[in-house]
Amino acid sequence: MLKKIIISCILSLIAYSSSSQKFIPDLGLKTLNGESIRSVEAINQNGFTIISFWATWCIPCINELDAINEVISVWSEKEDITVLAISTDDSRSKKRVKPLINGKDWVFDVISDTNQDFKRAMGVVGIPHTIVTYKSEIIHRRIGYTPGEEEDLFDVISNHKK
């Protein structure tokens, strides 16, 4: 039994170190207004996209998006950045998404992933989970948020071209 657990862990770590998802799968998504959009069309094909998986009930997720909202106008003067907030709220809390993003004056594009199909396709286990793409290729992903960590995201973006 213990052997199987160890083998599972080793295999997953091997996989983690040797392979990673490079591209966003082409899935049909919905905007908050019910319009259809392909996932690949939502990505900034010429610059960077910060894809943040979040929910209205997730405090660290909201802290992260609040923090990005504070600095995105400054970042955008330096780099071509699109922020795509993927709401994983199901039909219980989805009602709260539109009022919340307006109440908070967020300037992001928000996609509704009500049944979490996109979350599943991207292998996201817990939220917040943030992915950075450059010209549609995934260059960085990370789990969780601690205060100030948005600066690390911008470092990833700034250092990518160097």
Next chain:
Amino acid sequence: MLKSVTTVLITLFFLSFNYSQSSKIYGSFESNAVYYQENEEENYENKLGSNNYLNIKYLFNSNWNIEVQVESYLPKRLQSYSDSFENTHLSTLSVNYSKNNFNMSIGSIYDQFGSGLVLRTWEDRQLGINNSIWGFKTSFDAENFNLKLLGGWQKKGVGISSGKIVGLDSNITLFNSDTKYQNLIFGLSYVGRFEMPHYVSYDFNDLTNLFSARLDYFSDKFYLEYEQVIKSEDGIIQFGSISNEFVKKGSAHSLNLGITETGFGLDMTFRRLENMPLFSDRFEQGEIYNESNVNYLPALTKQHDYQLANINVYESQPNVSFPDPELMKSGEIGYQFDLYYDLKKGSNLGGKYGSKVSLNISSWYNLKGQYAYYPSDYDTDFIGFGEKYFSEQSIEIRKKWSNKFDNIFLFINKYYNKRFVEEKSGEIKSQILVIDNTLKLNNKKSIRLEIQHLSTKDDKKNWYGYGLEYNFNYNLSAYYNSIVNYQNFDDDKPTFYSIGASYNKNASRFSISYGKQRGGLLCYGGICRYIPEFKGLSFSINTTF
């Protein structure tokens, strides 16, 4: 079977080496383990339990892909999960084809029609839910029209349901204008559950039908979503059995509307459910692991993140239940309001850095009507409020005081009718106060202090709680938190605590904690299940590769 699954997995992992450059293979791994020092679940004698999930997707080309998920519960599942989870098994297998607007899947189907009132199949590992349909799905997605057809048997533990599910869903955009933004969408769905009688012949049909009609309107500053569901006659489960004497139809009405503009958002929801649950196996109604739910009927209340705010959580009441002549219910009716407001930077109330305010009000009731205990029957009013199940008013203020310090203030006033919701005894009125403070020490280090208090004269009386979290850098955090039921002298002031640390690196997270966890209802996304109390060492790892 197990050997072949293991072989498939190992092959897929080695393929991941070969294809790492083209990234045709990717997935995730999650493992949650607990070494129990003390636990209260009956018949759970193992010291060590772990739930492990390995999900792998393989892209053959731009049209074809396959998804496989294997789960291991070794040496035994974590306590409070269904007994049917044991050893290692294949939980998801699907082959998917997609070209232009056409999609086809065979195997495990995850999908949702409308808001889920007639069908939702999804996975929630914390709740132990994976109710995917083992069958087929085909869909066509055009710009203003989509159509889906699916069918099969529902996953139930490591097996499948006896009842069969078939579903059809379509949406058409009736009007879409870009000049003055407006969008009007009409949707229709059908779900049928076919289940043969259990050894006895009944008067009602083996096939139970649900029809849903939806109308959604969106404009720049206003939106409205309405859904109505009709459920055909079905036998009511009472004390574990069905009779020809108590057969009823069901219905659902859901209206959601809102007004939004920059810095302001208001949402209002009204919902009425009458005899609405649908299970792939009729007799699964009331089972605690939510294994055979076909439709999704969550509680429409605000979901909170703090421990004391999650005591006496409301669970939706869509069922018909007549446990005694004084307690008869046939569904729920109620409303919820949410208001979000941004107090601008530099304004009198907003201060230098601004503040964000949110309000939530919700109230839920039994359906008003005439109820008879024997022979069992009821006749409800379309709009009528019976016994109150639950109400809550909450205000949350997020205030940034400086570049280094901010806090969240949360106050909740709650009423919980334990007698009607849990079918036990008592009513609980409580007030909860939370103050959550974060101080940034520098760009990477921060400290968070959370203080909570729950005041009530009812049930188990007052609680207090606190939590301290220190973030050493972006990767490493440590915390200690505790909640104490300090006025509960009957149980000698129960105290629950947890000390732990977590390490995040890119798409991986490792965490370890030791503590005593409170038992009770664990709720995510409006679905709850009971978890027993335990004390022990927990370890978890999750990674996306």
